[in-house]
Amino acid sequence: MDRPASRLVVGAAQFGQSYGRSGKPAPTDAEVADILRLAVELECAAVDTARAYGDSEAAIGRARRSGAGGALPVVTKIRPLTDHSETLGIETAVRASLTESLSHVGAFHLDAVLLHRTADLRRAGGAAIHALRAARAHGLLGRWGVSVADPDELAEALAVPDLGYIQLPFNVVDRRWLTASVQDALAARPDVTIVARSAFLQGILLDPDDATWPRDARPDAAAVRASLARMAAETGRTFAGLCLGYALAQPWIDAVVVGIRSRAQLAHIADEFARGSLPESDCRRLEASIPAGSPDLVSPALWPPRREDST
Template sequence: MVKKYELSNFGLGTVQFGLDYGFTKRKTQEEVNDILNVAVENDINLIDTAREYGDSEEKIGVFNKEFDNDFVIATKLSLIDDLNNLSYSFLKKHIQQSVNDSLSNLNLDNIPILQLHQVDMELYNNSDFWSCIEDIKQDKLIDNFGVSVYDTDDTQFLLDNHGDIIDFIQIPYNIFDRRFDSIFEQIKINNIDVISRSTFLKGIIPSPVDNIPSELNDIIPYKLKLESASENVGVRVDELATLFVYYNKNISSTIFGVNSPEELKNNIDTIKQFNEDILDEIDFNELSVSEVKLIDPRQWNEF
């Protein structure tokens, strides 16, 4: 029997715990402890991490050892570099090693949510991979399995072929990127919970119009509409973007990365300050961007 979790509407992203991220320097253990203690104090239980996030897992593990918490930790399966040898024995060994390393790093007896963050059809189509995941669940090394996706086509394939094994799907979703609206109902039918990321679309949503790179000029009309809508209801653009995903009934939890305890507190205060009724005053369909190249950062050039 799968042990499902009741997730907090806020989830905490932790890439900055273990890596320099953009203009942000990676956090010290003391800084990580301060942020995680604020999460505990405010009943934020979803913590999203990965082996590829430097020493993020280890820092969370130190916190787990020193402080009481009810965290639901979602970490990611380490990347499978060699896709030419996807036999059952190879996959089982890789997955077990990844899980055991994460358990040791995180100071856990089992992983609440293990996620695949690798969009490769070689894995999606490999029956041995999915058998290994079922075996790892049976061994109680993980409670739930999730897949981090980028677009609806991949998600549809997963629902059609492996919907009975997947417990969580992590998607990009925000005011501009509404692609997943079309399949939320099917995800729900499969009894799969949704975790969202990319609330600010790599910073494009709250960024001043003058800072938008030329290749994304076509998104400016949407930004101007968003700024006007925000002004009309008396909230900042970043606040409206936060409220939009926080109160979406199709999303169990939304992941935010923060750089300090103060920033986390500010995000929490935003939710407490405004009632969800404020969203009824805005026609969000006018803000939905259909051109995928504008809302999928994988298609952007570096800028």
């Protein structure tokens, strides 16, 4: 049976906080339960959350206790480690974060647990890695891994032999991951699950506009909008469909996490997933019509405040 949503991970960052440039409030508990019920019906791959996502884990736990979403695998991230964590003990901090996650989600086992930052792999001589390995040995998690931000961090993560899950940003303007060296490194680790985030680049690719586009980033909003509009007219896909289809077309990407805040939004995204990958020819046309993004476009951490925020 075809399961078009089987590569869709429900992003739950918005479940527990206002998130992204939209600033929209978190969904209610009833809305979260509706989202997770539909995610189970669609056979989505997982729900993705983190200790750092406000009330997200607890919102998922409340939905699960109400009978919604219990069959959906949960992926979470350890609270980002700090110098203070190192003083108290990295292994202690990791165990505490994991214990909190299990309690809030209402589970005895998590599908995958990630370090929120690649730098945490190195802290205290790899103490966090040791803690996650021990938790896996005790049956608390299926896989462990890390969220990375750039190809150098990816290379560092792939060098850890038993690491099994990596989340990274990827979209139509982020070509950093398509170089031969990155692709060779990925091909050498077929045992690692690769999940792409930021397919819509925090939503700005869905409606490229100067008001939300990072100042001075290249290509500019008008150029990206014109290229996406032309491709949408030629392929019959929406901007969202083009972004998702491009990510799904990458053979090295196992799944795509998309932030969701309503049942209707999940249904729409699932419909776009059902359209499948873009043909290779359309991917090449997209790459030819939209130049690779500059660092200050593909890395939201480098974005300056929006125009209205700085006035």
